[in-house]
Amino acid sequence: MKRQTTTIKDIARELGISPSTVSRALKDHFEISEETKKAVRRVAEELNYQPNSLALSLRYSKSNTIGVIVPEIVHFFFSTVISGIEDIAQSKGYNVIITQSNESVAREMMNIQTLFNNRVDGVLVSLSKESFDYTHFEAMMQKGLPIVFFDRVPDTLNTSKVTVDDLLGGQQATEHLIKQGYKRIGHLAGPKNLDITNARLEGFRKAHEDAGLTVDEDLIIYDQASNEGEAYAAAFELLKTKKPDALFASNDLAAMGAIKAAQKYGKNVPQDFGVVGFSNWQFTALTNPSITTIEQPGFEMGQHAAELLIKQIESEEEEVSVESLKLPTNLLARDSSKKV
Amino acid sequence: MKRQTTTIKDIARELGISPSTVSRALKDHFEISEETKKAVRRVAEELNYQPNSLALSLRYSKSNTIGVIVPEIVHFFFSTVISGIEDIAQSKGYNVIITQSNESVAREMMNIQTLFNNRVDGVLVSLSKESFDYTHFEAMMQKGLPIVFFDRVPDTLNTSKVTVDDLLGGQQATEHLIKQGYKRIGHLAGPKNLDITNARLEGFRKAHEDAGLTVDEDLIIYDQASNEGEAYAAAFELLKTKKPDALFASNDLAAMGAIKAAQKYGKNVPQDFGVVGFSNWQFTALTNPSITTIEQPGFEMGQHAAELLIKQIESEEEEVSVESLKLPTNLLARDSSKKV
DNA sequence: GTCTGAAACGCAAACGTTTGCATGAAAAAA
DNA sequence: TTTTTTCATGCAAACGTTTGCGTTTCAGAC
Numbered sequence: 001m002k003r004q005t006t007t008i009k010d011i012a013r014e015l016g017i018s019p020s021t022v023s024r025a026l027k028d029h030f031e032i033s034e035e036t037k038k039a040v041r042r043v044a045e046e047l048n049y050q051p052n053s054l055a056l057s058l059r060y061s062k063s064n065t066i067g068v069i070v071p072e073i074v075h076f077f078f079s080t081v082i083s084g085i086e087d088i089a090q091s092k093g094y095n096v097i098i099t100q101s102n103e104s105v106a107r108e109m110m111n112i113q114t115l116f117n118n119r120v121d122g123v124l125v126s127l128s129k130e131s132f133d134y135t136h137f138e139a140m141m142q143k144g145l146p147i148v149f150f151d152r153v154p155d156t157l158n159t160s161k162v163t164v165d166d167l168l169g170g171q172q173a174t175e176h177l178i179k180q181g182y183k184r185i186g187h188l189a190g191p192k193n194l195d196i197t198n199a200r201l202e203g204f205r206k207a208h209e210d211a212g213l214t215v216d217e218d219l220i221i222y223d224q225a226s227n228e229g230e231a232y233a234a235a236f237e238l239l240k241t242k243k244p245d246a247l248f249a250s251n252d253l254a255a256m257g258a259i260k261a262a263q264k265y266g267k268n269v270p271q272d273f274g275v276v277g278f279s280n281w282q283f284t285a286l287t288n289p290s291i292t293t294i295e296q297p298g299f300e301m302g303q304h305a306a307e308l309l310i311k312q313i314e315s316e317e318e319e320v321s322v323e324s325l326k327l328p329t330n331l332l333a334r335d336s337s338k339k340v
Numbered sequence: 341m342k343r344q345t346t347t348i349k350d351i352a353r354e355l356g357i358s359p360s361t362v363s364r365a366l367k368d369h370f371e372i373s374e375e376t377k378k379a380v381r382r383v384a385e386e387l388n389y390q391p392n393s394l395a396l397s398l399r400y401s402k403s404n405t406i407g408v409i410v411p412e413i414v415h416f417f418f419s420t421v422i423s424g425i426e427d428i429a430q431s432k433g434y435n436v437i438i439t440q441s442n443e444s445v446a447r448e449m450m451n452i453q454t455l456f457n458n459r460v461d462g463v464l465v466s467l468s469k470e471s472f473d474y475t476h477f478e479a480m481m482q483k484g485l486p487i488v489f490f491d492r493v494p495d496t497l498n499t500s501k502v503t504v505d506d507l508l509g510g511q512q513a514t515e516h517l518i519k520q521g522y523k524r525i526g527h528l529a530g531p532k533n534l535d536i537t538n539a540r541l542e543g544f545r546k547a548h549e550d551a552g553l554t555v556d557e558d559l560i561i562y563d564q565a566s567n568e569g570e571a572y573a574a575a576f577e578l579l580k581t582k583k584p585d586a587l588f589a590s591n592d593l594a595a596m597g598a599i600k601a602a603q604k605y606g607k608n609v610p611q612d613f614g615v616v617g618f619s620n621w622q623f624t625a626l627t628n629p630s631i632t633t634i635e636q637p638g639f640e641m642g643q644h645a646a647e648l649l650i651k652q653i654e655s656e657e658e659e660v661s662v663e664s665l666k667l668p669t670n671l672l673a674r675d676s677s678k679k680v
Numbered sequence: 681g682t683c684t685g686a687a688a689c690g691c692a693a694a695c696g697t698t699t700g701c702a703t704g705a706a707a708a709a710a
Numbered sequence: 711t712t713t714t715t716t717c718a719t720g721c722a723a724a725c726g727t728t729t730g731c732g733t734t735t736c737a738g739a740c
Binding site: 681682683684685686687688689690691692693694695696697698699700701702703704705706707708709710 | 711712713714715716717718719720721722723724725726727728729730731732733734735736737738739740
Binding site for chain 4: 017018020021031032033057060061
């Protein structure tokens with residue numbers, strides 16, 4: 001079935017004038033007479049004229065579209081960020097094309113290429129787990145494609161990024177546990193090579209330091225937190241051998257595993273064992289006990305990233321301005337850590 | 341910063357031939373000599389030529405882009421559907437533009453208009469809660485824009501739709517409870533005006549009928565299931581007055597509320613009170629007890645909807661073929677209903 | 681020598697819009 | 711009346727690509 005649209009030419013034909021006059025009339029150009037303008041507007045209304053964005057994009061070499069590459073859409077945090085992106089984009093007249101890398105660099109490279117070929121005005125990226133090499137992004141940036149990274153950002157590339165203040169988050173979590181009166185606090189950390197792992201750990205240390213406590217290195221377990229079962233096992237082992245009385249887990253799933261381990265071990269959460277997670281996944285408010293966690297401002301992150309990108313797109317200047325934003329985290333104190 | 345791209349003209353200039361020859365050479369046209377083809381391919385490679393999709397879209401009046409309108413992205417089910425859409429779209433060479441209605445008709449109308457103006461080849465829609473009038477969609481369809489609805493579909497419009505078999509789901513949930521030995525099963529239903537509410541309720545009745553049981557109408561509560569607290573109150577009240585020994589909730593949040601109410605009331609879940617939810621939200625596997633629920637195949641729904649749409653887009657025929665798909669649900673038996 | 685035919689390529693229009701410049705008519709000034 | 715000015719509109723090119731049709735060139739047939 002053919003798409004039925006009315007173009008400027010149709011209006012022109014209808015009125016017996018030229019397309020250029022119609023174009024100008026619609027833009028309220030001063031050189032067009034009131035009469036003609038009125039007639040054009042009337043016919044445009046009648047035929048329900050809608051400008052063809054494709055033609056405009058070609059003409060101006062600007063598509064008013066921004067591309068997004070996320071590891072996966074089905075993820076509370078990422079979908080929240082996307083929602084924030086969509087919010088700003090919408091308000092500034094941009095469309096949003098979503099692609100997912102599924103944590104694969106190969107797919108990521110395909111995506112950025114496709115987006116480029118589709119002439120998006122800029123791209124927002126959160127890296128896949130496999131991405132340690134950033135040359136595919138660099139190449140695009142050299143061709144003049146504005147890119148802003150968020151959450152999972154490249155360490156070396158000189159580019160705009162928006163992240164969460166993981167150090168602060170780690171600090172808030174730990175500080176909270178200390179204030180609640182827990183003494184031997186363990187940490188289920190992420191993989192050692194990730195920036196966020198180290199930042200959260202640093203926050204963990206800083207909170208101890210600020211409270212005049214020393215960190216027992218044996219209570220820090222790396223890379224056993226990628227899912228609930230793994231965390232359960234690690235926490236159980238830790239309970240048996242090192243006798244912690246609280247645990248700061250680097251994500252909420254791990255926190256859940258830790259709680260179950262503690263309960264299995266015979267501890268009462270939170271009375272004799274406190275747990276704090278990270279990310280504020282939806283389920284944390286629903287479990288029993290509900291889980292204390294660190295809220296990451298995903299929506300705001302999307303908004304800021306989109307704003308930064310659009311600013312860059314619409315900037316007249318030759319050299320791009322590089323800005324880095326670190327958004328503050330927020331402690332959500334729930335039942336899993338309320339000793340009193 | 342100007343975007344730096346190479347066009348067919350650049351290649352033509354470089355070789356001193358005409359753009360048309362370059363175009364044909366790149367498409368391996370038979371009227372172009374081997375020599376020229378080779379030269380063109382070499383230069384195209386050198387200059388890293390990438391065809392301008394915008395120009396192609398304009399030329400062919402086809403953008404290879406499909407639009408999506410969902411109530412909200414930050415929702416496990418919808419993001420799963422989107423993921424399925426993206427999967428098919430990607431494999432068939434389409435881009436996906438995402439918009440959200442935020443449950444507002446006004447926004448929905450804006451979105452469909454924007455998508456149309458951006459010349460998407462077709463649109464996938466899940467209705468907002470406010471959408472009882474479908475004229476804005478009808479208008480677009482009359483203009484030749486293919487639309488396929490999914491999940492929340494219009495009852496009257498003659499169009500392709502993909503839904504979940506809610507009747508089957510309600511039946512599976514209820515049947516399961518009956519088989520587990522529960523006798524007085526209540527139902528926290530959705531709003532009365534929704535199709536899904538009635539379908540699930542019908543399944544609830546059918547299961548009773550099949551088992552030779554009669555439904556106690558007093559055990560059916562409408563529209564008290566939109567969040568956890570509401571469901572908690574409704575379930576508690578029901579427990580006090582009507583003494584059910586099990587509850588089929590029309591969504592997982594409500595199931596959670598019902599579990600908490602039952603526990604508060606002194607019941608042991610699942611020993612003396614069984615609960616089944618609907619949707620298989622992520623948290624249902626993590627709670628204590630884990631929640632038995634009905635799995636809705638969101639990813640497959642996205643895939644099917646996208647396939648239907650693309651088929652319609654690429655169909656040569658004048659009149660669109662209307663297809664309705666009902667996807668089977670699946671019972672996930674967990675702890676909240678395992679009496680034995 | 682002219683003619684035919686095939687091979688290889690170029691011209692120009694088209695998709696829908698914008699915009700610098702030219703053109704036309706009418707009104708005002710000479 | 712002629713010239714200048716003003717006002718309103720049209721022409722054509724451009725964005726990048728494709729494609730029907732025409733043109734050029736050259737080899738071979740007559």
